[in-house]
Amino acid sequence: MWRAEAGAGKVEYGAVILLVAAVTAAVIGFGLPGDVRALLDRSMCLVPGDQECEEAAAGDPDEDSGGDDESGDGEDEPGGGEESGDGGDGSEDEDGESGDGGEESGNENYDPELAEDLEEAESDLEDAEEELEEAESSYDEVFEELLQLLKELIGLQDAEDCLTEGDIVACIWTVVGFAPWGKAAKVAKKIPAIARLVTKWRRRSGRLDDAEEAADNARGSRDEALEACGLEPGGRNSFPADTPVLLAGGGTQAIADIDTGDYVVAADPETGTTAPRPVTDTITSFGDKELVTLTVLTDEGGEEITATGHHRFWDKEDREWVQADSLRPGDQLRAPDGGAVTVAGLNEFTQRQTVHNLTVHDLHTYYVSAGGTSVLVHNQNNGNGPCDPPGSSTPRTNPEHVEELKNNGVKFSEEDLVSTARRTSDDQVVFLENGNSRAGLQHILGEHSDDFARRGISENEVPDLVTKAASEGRQVGTQGRGNGRPIYEVEFNGETHRVAVTVGSNGFIVGANPAS
Incomplete structure (x- = not known):
C-alpha cells in the first residue's frame, strides 16, 4: 500500500488532520452556522495538542451519538492490560518438581524469587x-x-500525492488550491465529521503514546530481570513457531x-558426541524481535532458517558458537552426521511475533531443520542458572551405582549414562546409556518410541520405565522363540505395564520394547 511505501508515521497522520482542517478553514468565509463554527474552532485547537481547549456546547462531537463516532471510543481508553493477573504463576516452581529427578541432586543455584520476577516481567511485557x-x-x-474523508474532498490521487511530498505547509496550500469551492455547502457539511475525527484521533493518539511508554518500561524491567538471572538482555534467543526440530526418534516437529x-x-x-537428550523446559516470548533469516545450501537448493x-550456531571452521547475525556467506554449520552446511546468505529484519526456545538436558544443544538439512544450535543456557527450575539438569543416575560400576571394571561412558538402578533379584547394578542406533536409549527410541507412546508412555518416561522393569520387574514370560527377550511386569505411574528388556552380562540395558 502507498502509505506503507511512504513510511508514514505519526507526523504524517498529524499532517492528514492539518490538511483536512485546512480545507474546512478555507470555507469559513462562505458563512457557517455558529454551532458549526464552534466545532471547527475547537477541532483546530485540538490538532496541535499543546494547549487547553474549551469544551464545545451542544452538538459537541464527544457527545454525539451519530454514526461518525458510534461508540464515543470508550473502548480505546488505555490501561486495558492490567487485569491479566499473570504475575504469580511462577510461584508454583518453588517446590522444584521436575519429574526427572531424585533427591540426589538439583540446581543449587536456583533462586525462586528471581525466577518469579523474570516470569512476571516477561508476562507484563507480553x-x-x-x-x-x-x-x-x-x-x-x-x-x-x-x-477517506480527504479523498471525498479533493480526490484520492491528489491526497496520496500530497501526503508523499513531505512539505506539509506547501501541501496545505496545494489542498486549498484543489478544494472544490464551487461546492462549498457540501464541504461545510463535512465539518462536524472532521471535528469528530480530530477528537477520535486525540484519544487514540493518547492511547498509543501510553502504550508505547508502557511497553518501553516493561521491556526495561524484563531486561533487568534477565540480567539478574545471568541471561543476556534483549530477550531470550529463539525461533519462530514453525521451525522444525530434529527428534531423537526420527523426523522433525x-x-x-x-x-x-x-x-x-x-x-x-x-x-x-551425538545423542538423544530430553527437553527439560520450553521458553516462549512475544514482542519486537530482531530476526535473521539464513539461507543455507542443501541438496534441494537454498533453504531458509x-x-x-x-x-548461536556452531561454526565448524572456527570451532566456536557464533551469533546468527554474525554469520557470513561461506561459513560452515554443523550437520547431524558431523558434516558441513554452507551459509549462502542472510537477511536481517525486525518483526513482532512469538518465538520459542528449548532447554535440553546435559548437552544443551539441538538441531533445527531447513528442507532435508539440519544444523546445530545452542539452547543458550546450561540449566544451572538462578532462574532454571531444579531438576532441569538433574540426571537419573545414582553416584553410588556409578562408583560401583567403576570398581567392578564395567566399561561405560559416564557422559553417556542416562539412568542406573539396583536389580532386586541379584543386587546387580543395571544401567542405560544413550548408546547408538544398535543398542541403548537411542536404539530403543528409534525403534519403539511410537509403540511406547501408544501405551501412554512419553519419550521422557521411557528410560524410567525400562530401567524400573529391568531392576524391579517380575518376569512373566519371554518374547520370541527359545531364550528370547525376558518380559517383565511392573507398576509404573499407577498402571501395570509389560516391557521386554534385554540386559547384558555387565548390566547394560541393550534394548527394550512394550510387550503384551
Whole structure:
C-alpha cells in the first residue's frame, strides 16, 4: 500500500488532520452556522495538542451519538492490560518438581524469587506489547477514516500525492488550491465529521503514546530481570513457531509443539558426541524481535532458517558458537552426521511475533531443520542458572551405582549414562546409556518410541520405565522363540505395564520394547 511505501508515521497522520482542517478553514468565509463554527474552532485547537481547549456546547462531537463516532471510543481508553493477573504463576516452581529427578541432586543455584520476577516481567511485557499492537491498529483505523474523508474532498490521487511530498505547509496550500469551492455547502457539511475525527484521533493518539511508554518500561524491567538471572538482555534467543526440530526418534516437529520430556537429537561439537537428550523446559516470548533469516545450501537448493539475531550456531571452521547475525556467506554449520552446511546468505529484519526456545538436558544443544538439512544450535543456557527450575539438569543416575560400576571394571561412558538402578533379584547394578542406533536409549527410541507412546508412555518416561522393569520387574514370560527377550511386569505411574528388556552380562540395558 502507498502509505506503507511512504513510511508514514505519526507526523504524517498529524499532517492528514492539518490538511483536512485546512480545507474546512478555507470555507469559513462562505458563512457557517455558529454551532458549526464552534466545532471547527475547537477541532483546530485540538490538532496541535499543546494547549487547553474549551469544551464545545451542544452538538459537541464527544457527545454525539451519530454514526461518525458510534461508540464515543470508550473502548480505546488505555490501561486495558492490567487485569491479566499473570504475575504469580511462577510461584508454583518453588517446590522444584521436575519429574526427572531424585533427591540426589538439583540446581543449587536456583533462586525462586528471581525466577518469579523474570516470569512476571516477561508476562507484563507480553501484555504491554499486545496492548501496543491493539493501540497501533486502532490508530491506523483513524488514519484510514481521515484518508477517506480527504479523498471525498479533493480526490484520492491528489491526497496520496500530497501526503508523499513531505512539505506539509506547501501541501496545505496545494489542498486549498484543489478544494472544490464551487461546492462549498457540501464541504461545510463535512465539518462536524472532521471535528469528530480530530477528537477520535486525540484519544487514540493518547492511547498509543501510553502504550508505547508502557511497553518501553516493561521491556526495561524484563531486561533487568534477565540480567539478574545471568541471561543476556534483549530477550531470550529463539525461533519462530514453525521451525522444525530434529527428534531423537526420527523426523522433525515444529518447535512450538515440542513438550517437556520429548527427546531431541543433541550434540557436543567439542567431543563429537551425538545423542538423544530430553527437553527439560520450553521458553516462549512475544514482542519486537530482531530476526535473521539464513539461507543455507542443501541438496534441494537454498533453504531458509529464521532465528533471533543473537541465537548461536556452531561454526565448524572456527570451532566456536557464533551469533546468527554474525554469520557470513561461506561459513560452515554443523550437520547431524558431523558434516558441513554452507551459509549462502542472510537477511536481517525486525518483526513482532512469538518465538520459542528449548532447554535440553546435559548437552544443551539441538538441531533445527531447513528442507532435508539440519544444523546445530545452542539452547543458550546450561540449566544451572538462578532462574532454571531444579531438576532441569538433574540426571537419573545414582553416584553410588556409578562408583560401583567403576570398581567392578564395567566399561561405560559416564557422559553417556542416562539412568542406573539396583536389580532386586541379584543386587546387580543395571544401567542405560544413550548408546547408538544398535543398542541403548537411542536404539530403543528409534525403534519403539511410537509403540511406547501408544501405551501412554512419553519419550521422557521411557528410560524410567525400562530401567524400573529391568531392576524391579517380575518376569512373566519371554518374547520370541527359545531364550528370547525376558518380559517383565511392573507398576509404573499407577498402571501395570509389560516391557521386554534385554540386559547384558555387565548390566547394560541393550534394548527394550512394550510387550503384551
